[in-house]
Amino acid sequence: MKNEKGTGADDNFSFSDIFDLNDIQHIQDLFADATGVASIITYPDGTPITRPSNFSWFCNEIIRKTEIGLKNCLNSDAEIGRPNSSGPTIRPCFSCGLWDAGASIIVGDRHLANWLVGQVKNDDLDREKIIEYAKIIGADEKKFIAALEDVTVMSKEKFFKVAQMLFAIANELSSKAYQNRQLIKSVHDRNQAEDELIKSEILNRTLIKHLPQRIFIKDTDSKYILSNEIYSKDLGINSNDIVGRNDFDFFSNELAEKYRKDDQDVIANGIQKEFEEKYAISNRERWTHVNKVPYRDADGKIVGVLGIFEDITERKLAEEELRISHEKYQSIFESTGTATLIIEEDSTISLANHECFSLTGYSQEELIGQKWTKYVETESLQNMIKNHNLRRIDPSLAPKKYEVKLIHKNGETRYAMLDIGMVHGSGQSIVSILDITDRILAEKALLAKAEELERFNRLMLGRELKMIELKKEIIELSKISGKNVNASGDISTDITKKKLEEQTLVQRTMEQQRELSNKKKTEKELKNSNNHSETTKIATINLLEDIKLEMEQRKKVEKEVKKLNSELEKRVNERTSQLEEVNSELQAFAYSVSHDLRAPLRAIDGFSKFILEDYSSKLDDEGRRLLGLIRSNTIKMDKLITDILSLSRVTRSEQKKSKIDMTKMALSMFNEAASDENKRKMKFVIEELPDTYADATYIKQVWINLISNAVKFSSLKKVPKITIGGYSEEGRHVYYVRDNGEGFNPEYTHKLFGVFQRLHGADEFEGTGVGLAIVQRIIHRHGGTVWAEGKEGKGATFYFSLPSKRN
């Protein structure tokens, strides 16, 4: 037997891989010699493996020399050697008919060979039949018979014993070969495992040796078993000398105790410990990242602790520096005093400081991640985009500071002065934003005031001009008459005096100049003619009287206006407080309705239920039905109270207006109001609706009420149809909900929107008759109107309008 050839670790092996052919030949020869039978070992198909031993002349030289004979011999060997676990196969040869016996050699589950013995004869065989075989194979009959005579004679009993022996040896061979094979395999596997172990051992050692981390292994008693060089170097010891020592040899008692405690924790609990700690190496403080894991033997038992240290001092320092610098940067960023943003190249806001909140109304969280352009008014945006692009080509191309308009969260426009800087080496820019709204508004107000003042001045000029002229005339007149007319100087107020000094300014106006020159002419005429002086004097006095009168009149009117105003104010105040009183009464009433009216209702329902539960056996069907009616009516009453309250709430509460996407709102209210079953059989159309500005909570209520009415009143139709539409016309948006349901008699249109007005019986359609009243109240409060169109049995359309102007 051999085991050196062919590693045989795979299952693809042949007879010669397992057995040494010389050994086998030797065994076969000995067997043949000892027993006196012929023998050969073949492949399962009959092809010989060994040389024949002790073959008869008859078989070797006569039968196997013919073509048919040889073929039959091989077939017979294959057949007789076929695996048979019960014992050897013993029978006359399928070729010549001499006795043959065979056993299989099977290794594992593979049939490798047949061992055949035989070529003996005795009286049990039919000699004549054997001789006939000569003709079949075309052999020379004389030679055939002569050779047959030479064939060994062996009794049947003896041959059977030989066959049994063959079977035993063949089986033994098979089992030995199998064991052998398993042995080869296991040796091979072990070699391979050892190879790998060695490889991995080398790898581990190399790794441990060259890793920058400090690595050690300690036993359960925290004594070192192993460490890498860098670790033992830190401890100032040779890595071979560390074995058997413990931390008390290298560290302060306190530290060593701590290390020991960590080790024991890991060992006792089988857990991994990972932490960062300070570690003193040659009086230098270093930061280490420590990882201690249980060290296990091959059976998984914990036999120590494996520690890995990493020096992370540099990282720690860098982290600290980064943290400080980040904090510094953060605090500078936060304390610039102006709103400051960091904008990415694609205009996304990546950082915003607190000041941005007061500027835009959006919190830092809301701003970060948004496009910065979102907050800029459209007209400013074009300019900003242009600058943004230019700046990225060359920062000097775009102005560093410029003005934009921003949109505050509350919709207001804010004026802002941007100051933009680029972050070097990135597409980022730092934008600081100064809120100059107050300044701009102040400027505007100032401008308006200035204009008003100018208008006023212009107005006054006309009048004062007259005064000036008058005064001049008076002076002139006094000169002429030689009298002191100081008394008439009373009318010249301080302003007119001043204005007199500023006469040149007045004279700038052409018209005035012309007027002036005309007057001058008159003066000259007066001067020249004393006759006219009296007339002028009288005229002057008249004019003075007029002015006095006018002023008195005006004072009187002003007084009256003031009086009226204060009266009005008083009345408004009175009315307001009355209203407030009514309102608070109404609120108290509503509160009491919601609380006090509900309590008895709940009691009625609850106690009816008690009766149904506790006295059920004493009640007949009618009794139970009546109690059921009581209960369903309490629920109806509750619904009524709820509706009335929501109606009153419309009047009481303040409106909070915002922009509403009406198409979206109507659609979502339809989804809320219509059940899935409604939707399945219904045809529903919604058109694009104009957006509006109103109180969303209430407008939702309007949609819900109108749509659920439409759903309700069309529910009996085979194919209910609801259309929601809208359009804009001058000053208002109109919306409508149309259905193909029961409709109504147009004569009663005026009753539709009244409280508790129902145009259908409670049996037909449920309802409290408050829904449309609520709709009307909400729309009226928004300054809109409601109306309806319809015919009995032909569907209905309910319209409402809202003013298109925001206010």
Place this chain on the structure above:
Amino acid sequence: MKNEIEILLVEDNPNDAELALRALKKNNLSNNVVRACDGEEALDYIFARKSYKSDNSLNIPKLILLDLKLPKIDGLEVLKVIKADPVTKLIPVVVLTSSHEERDMVESYSLGVNSYIVKPVNFDNFIDSVREIGFYWLLLNQQPDIKDLIK
């Protein structure tokens, strides 16, 4: 202390109280219920005063069901007192009221109420509400052991 009180029911209306007790009973929650008829009695009970005077400085139910509209001291006032005390503020208080009023809700929540439930008129729904309140506050919800804090 044996028979620890689980629920303090503060309800002035005897009918509503009967309904609530029946709803609690239906949900097997009625064993340890104390009913207070007004806000004053509720506070007397919690702070162990007058007829509720005992060795304990406080009576701590596991849950307080509080009506808002109450004689003498109203529900919001009671809530305010309970939530102002460092110990009693830990007791979950569920307002159980008829009022849908936004004002009451806002006020209750600003005073720190734990839940605000509108009593349904329909008794079946009322039973459901009480079951859910009991299940949530007495079984599902975890709260600190207040009795430990008093000692």
